Amino acid sequence: MLKIIIPTAMLMPMTWLSKPNMIWINSTTYSLLISLISLPYLNQLGDNSLNLSLLFFSDSLSAPLLVLTTWLLPLMLMASQSHLSKETLARKKLYITMLIILQLLLIMTFTATELIMFYILFEATLIPTLIIITRWGNQTERLNAGLYFLFYTLMGSLPLLVALLYIQNTTGTLNFLIIQYWAKPISATWSNIFLWLACMMAFMVKMPLYGLHLWLPKAHVEAPIAGSMVLAAVLLKLGGYGMMRITILLNPMTNQMAYPFMMLSLWGMVMTSSICLRQTDLKSLIAYSSVSHMALVIVAVLIQTPWSYMGATALMIAHGLTSSALFCLANSNYERVHSRTMILARGLQTILPLMAAWWLLASLANLALPPTINLIGELFVVMASFSWSNMTIVLMGTNIIITALYTLYMLTTTQRGKYTHHIKNINPSFTRENALMALHLLPLLLLSLNPKIVLG
Amino acid sequence: AHDVKTVGRLGGGDRDGKMSEIKKKIQSILPGGDWNPLYDTSHLPPESSDVVIVGGGVLGLSVAYWLKKLEKPRGAIRVLVVERDHTYSRASTVLSVGGIRQQFSVPENVQLSLFSIDFLRNINEYLAVADDPPLDIQFNPSGYLLLASEKGAAIMENNVKVQRQEGAKVCLMSPEQLRNKFPWINTEGVALASYGMEHEGWFDPWCLLQGLRRKVQSMGVLFCRGEVTRFMSSSNLMKTASGEEVNLKRIHEVHVKIDQSLEYQPVECAIVINAAGAWSGQVAELAGIGKGPPGTLQGTKLPVELRKRYVYLWHCPQGPGLETPFVIDPSGTYFRREGLGHNYLGGCSPTEEEEPDPGNLEVDHDFFQDRVWPPLAQRVPAFETLKVRSAWAGYYDYNTFDQNGVVGPHPLVINMYFATGFSGHGLQQAPAVGRAVAEMVLEGHFQTINLSSFLFSRFYSGEKVQEHNII
Numbered sequence: 020m021l022k023i024i025i026p027t028a029m030l031m032p033m034t035w036l037s038k039p040n041m042i043w044i045n046s047t048t049y050s051l052l053i054s055l056i057s058l059p060y061l062n063q064l065g066d067n068s069l070n071l072s073l074l075f076f077s078d079s080l081s082a083p084l085l086v087l088t089t090w091l092l093p094l095m096l097m098a099s100q101s102h103l104s105k106e107t108l109a110r111k112k113l114y115i116t117m118l119i120i121l122q123l124l125l126i127m128t129f130t131a132t133e134l135i136m137f138y139i140l141f142e143a144t145l146i147p148t149l150i151i152i153t154r155w156g157n158q159t160e161r162l163n164a165g166l167y168f169l170f171y172t173l174m175g176s177l178p179l180l181v182a183l184l185y186i187q188n189t190t191g192t193l194n195f196l197i198i199q200y201w202a203k204p205i206s207a208t209w210s211n212i213f214l215w216l217a218c219m220m221a222f223m224v225k226m227p228l229y230g231l232h233l234w235l236p237k238a239h240v241e242a243p244i245a246g247s248m249v250l251a252a253v254l255l256k257l258g259g260y261g262m263m264r265i266t267i268l269l270n271p272m273t274n275q276m277a278y279p280f281m282m283l284s285l286w287g288m289v290m291t292s293s294i295c296l297r298q299t300d301l302k303s304l305i306a307y308s309s310v311s312h313m314a315l316v317i318v319a320v321l322i323q324t325p326w327s328y329m330g331a332t333a334l335m336i337a338h339g340l341t342s343s344a345l346f347c348l349a350n351s352n353y354e355r356v357h358s359r360t361m362i363l364a365r366g367l368q369t370i371l372p373l374m375a376a377w378w379l380l381a382s383l384a385n386l387a388l389p390p391t392i393n394l395i396g397e398l399f400v401v402m403a404s405f406s407w408s409n410m411t412i413v414l415m416g417t418n419i420i421i422t423a424l425y426t427l428y429m430l431t432t433t434q435r436g437k438y439t440h441h442i443k444n445i446n447p448s449f450t451r452e453n454a455l456m457a458l459h460l461l462p463l464l465l466l467s468l469n470p471k472i473v474l475g
Numbered sequence: 476a477h478d479v480k481t482v483g484r485l486g487g488g489d490r491d492g493k494m495s496e497i498k499k500k501i502q503s504i505l506p507g508g509d510w511n512p513l514y515d516t517s518h519l520p521p522e523s524s525d526v527v528i529v530g531g532g533v534l535g536l537s538v539a540y541w542l543k544k545l546e547k548p549r550g551a552i553r554v555l556v557v558e559r560d561h562t563y564s565r566a567s568t569v570l571s572v573g574g575i576r577q578q579f580s581v582p583e584n585v586q587l588s589l590f591s592i593d594f595l596r597n598i599n600e601y602l603a604v605a606d607d608p609p610l611d612i613q614f615n616p617s618g619y620l621l622l623a624s625e626k627g628a629a630i631m632e633n634n635v636k637v638q639r640q641e642g643a644k645v646c647l648m649s650p651e652q653l654r655n656k657f658p659w660i661n662t663e664g665v666a667l668a669s670y671g672m673e674h675e676g677w678f679d680p681w682c683l684l685q686g687l688r689r690k691v692q693s694m695g696v697l698f699c700r701g702e703v704t705r706f707m708s709s710s711n712l713m714k715t716a717s718g719e720e721v722n723l724k725r726i727h728e729v730h731v732k733i734d735q736s737l738e739y740q741p742v743e744c745a746i747v748i749n750a751a752g753a754w755s756g757q758v759a760e761l762a763g764i765g766k767g768p769p770g771t772l773q774g775t776k777l778p779v780e781l782r783k784r785y786v787y788l789w790h791c792p793q794g795p796g797l798e799t800p801f802v803i804d805p806s807g808t809y810f811r812r813e814g815l816g817h818n819y820l821g822g823c824s825p826t827e828e829e830e831p832d833p834g835n836l837e838v839d840h841d842f843f844q845d846r847v848w849p850p851l852a853q854r855v856p857a858f859e860t861l862k863v864r865s866a867w868a869g870y871y872d873y874n875t876f877d878q879n880g881v882v883g884p885h886p887l888v889i890n891m892y893f894a895t896g897f898s899g900h901g902l903q904q905a906p907a908v909g910r911a912v913a914e915m916v917l918e919g920h921f922q923t924i925n926l927s928s929f930l931f932s933r934f935y936s937g938e939k940v941q942e943h944n945i946i
């Protein structure tokens with residue numbers, strides 16, 4: 020692991036010492052190289068995990084997430100070039116440093132063995148994200164958004180700290196590899212119920228669960244593009260990853276305790292999809308669609324069958340790439356028209372045809388078109404929840420339909436139709452933007468050829 | 476005792492003040508205090524808005540209203556109206572005489588007025604706000620009476636034909652019929668008259684303005700009291716189909732300066748609507764319209780400038796009664812009844828040579844004596860004895876090209892739309908023009924009334940849309 024962590028940490032001095040016209044080039048290329056280093060971790064042994072050191076390990080759940088995280092840094096840097104072009108040099112370097120710190124913390128989070136280290140890094144990722152949202156966001160509401168983001172997550176995760184310390188005291192260790200084998204079934208006493216809640220709430224807020232999702236649309240809409248990308252693609256998956264790890268300790272109480280959260284997720288899935296149908300702000304639509312997809316992951320993790328875990332992992336990776344791609348597309352729109360309202364920038368297919376192709380691909384991926392891994396993930400989750408309870412198929416089916424509806428609505432509103440007069444002179448697509456989209460969608464399409472890499 | 480204290484502390488005189496400051500700071504940080512880490516920006520407009528409407532008169536508010544009414548998903552577009560004079564003391568809307576007529580010669584103008592009168596008749600259906608009293612626009616449907624001399628009789632007949640085709644109810648009267656209907660008129664020199672029988676008259680412009688303002692605020696439009704001082708735009712050099720190079724500009728930021736301060740707020744916007752009335756020409760210059768070699772599209776300015784017009788209010792106890800329409804004399808003088816106490820409003824458009832200086836809104840009373848009263852007295856003998864009660868002056872947003880409105884986008888500054896230049900008949904066409912501009916912004920083309928002959932490009936191509944026989 021050090022071979023990834025040290026280079027990532029060294030990206031920081033490299034940024035500060037680069038010449039002004041080389042900062043973007045340097046940081047982007049070296050972060051791409053680092054992502055190549057992380058690829059071998061995908062070559063996982065069958066059932067067991069690759070134990071790399073006392074502190075770090077990677078198994079078939081965390082390896083795809085690790086690769087996603089390292090892959091995303093160069094993409095974030097490419098996406099931020101345009102809106103930072105007017106800032107001073109020190110601010111640009113500071114922004115890149117924030118992203119690198121975030122990357123570092125995320126890499127360590129996904130590969131941590133000790134649950135306490137996981138927790139500390141989980142909380143630490145909030146800080147660079149908060150700085151990015153509040154300092155470089157677009158509008159005055161970003162302070163409110165940052166506040167919501169910070170305090171929702173903190174409130175949810177403080178009980179987790181208490182629970183982890185308690186588990187450390189009772190079982191003597193929080194090392195994940197040991198705990199897998201040491202976990203005893205816990206009975207349904209009141210204190211165990213609170214223990215279960217304390218463990219799960221942090222991740223529920225992070226996912227986000229439907230009732231606790233208010234921070235997400237705000238944070239996504241107000242964040243700059245790199246902030247939105249990393250939030251949607253990786254930070255939400257922290258919740259899913261954490262849930263998958265911690266449910267091992269909480270058997271078999273999960274069977275009873277999970278009911279309210281299952282209900283919230285199932286219902287919230289349909290609700291947030293329906294809200295998407297009425298959204299006028301493009302980023303807000305994509306943010307709510309993130310909530311909807313993550314609700315599926317919550318359902319999958321709470322069911323706890325092998326197939327549902329596979330579906331959850333695949334869905335996390337797929338959603339990370341798709342959501343990030345959609346945010347990049349929305350940002351390219353926003354940089355040209357200076358407005359996020361969908362109906363003000365219509366008919367872009369005639370003006371920017373290549374970008375329309377990327378829009379089409381990203382939208383098709385979002386609505387879980389076969390054979391993308393989005394579909395595989397969703398299908399596994401649907402099948403698992405059907406076997407858990409037959410009635411859920413109604414809600415799942417409704418969600419799939421509504422997802423298709425709002426995705427196509429977004430596609431046709433922005434791309435089809437007659438273009439409005441005031442977008443006649445927008446700049447054509449930059450190579451950087453096309454490269455960005457290609458780097459998002461190419462892995463997604465390639466994974467549909469060999470999905471077993473991401474099926475934890 | 477206080478003096479002794481300050482004299483006594485020669486070196487540390489300010490310690491008391493510093494202590495109280497620190498105490499105040501601590502108090503404000505504690506819960507319950509109002510500490511704000513950032514300075515208060517509630518008086519500033521938002522940092523971004525989808526549409527910025529420059530000018531909060533009746534045209535600007537009408538565009539805002541129709542934008543919010545016609546947008547497909549409700550609440551999609553954020554609109555900001557920037558008005559620098561919140562008392563509307565110099566705005567043309569409230570200084571207007573408030574007449575509405577369909578007697579134009581350009582068919583589009585007739586259509587615009589027809590829709591506007593429909594809007595005004597049903598104003599409480601359009602502009603209803605929950606829990607607020609209904610509007611009383613005080614519409615007097617007394618009609619317009621245009622008088623024509625021998626020379627203008629043929630043109631008037633043609634005009635009436637056009638108006639009837641569009642659906643206006645106008646009747647032609649001979650001098651005999653005139654004398655029968657309006658015995659107070661002196662028909663000397665009048666060959667033909669056209670009298671609007673329905674949908675014409677006058678109303679209270681202030682009520683329309685307040686109604687629109689109230690409704691538009693309830694629909695979520697933001698108001699800002701400030702002046703637009705700068706447009707930040709980005710330009711692209713592009714080639715047209717015929718190969719010539721044009722420089723297309725897009726405004727991406729509007730700098731709004733707050734009243735009576737040096738503070739300004741850059742508002743990021745996607746669309747700018749120029750509804751600044753008489754000052755539209757200056758706003759257009761800020762956006763760079765007209766900066767180029769004359770004779771090219773780059774160098775075509777927006778030909779809207781301020782023109783001062785006087786309105787006089789007089790009292791004449793023997794004057795015409797309740798049935799008095801809005802009379803327009805062939806000499807250009809006009810008058811109408813005002814209220815029920817034998818008061819009348821009227822004025823006259825000066826010729827090009829006697830244009831008053833538009834620097835201020837001072838009234839020239841000699842103008843009344845020399846130019847308005849004689850033709851009035853000749854046309855209505857009762858007006859020989861009248862007493863001027865008061866007078867005021869207002870600006871026309873005068874379109875020096877063809878005295879008709881400019882509507883629609885600018886061909887080069889891609890995201891600036893115009894709704895201005897109506898040269899005295901802006902108020903009566905405001906609802907319809909607002910709808911047309913909103914359709915242009917939302918759909919990309921005019922849907923209900925086709926105003927393509929009112930686009931900006933006519934200034935470059937030279938096609939005038941001129942009225943025959945206007946004030």
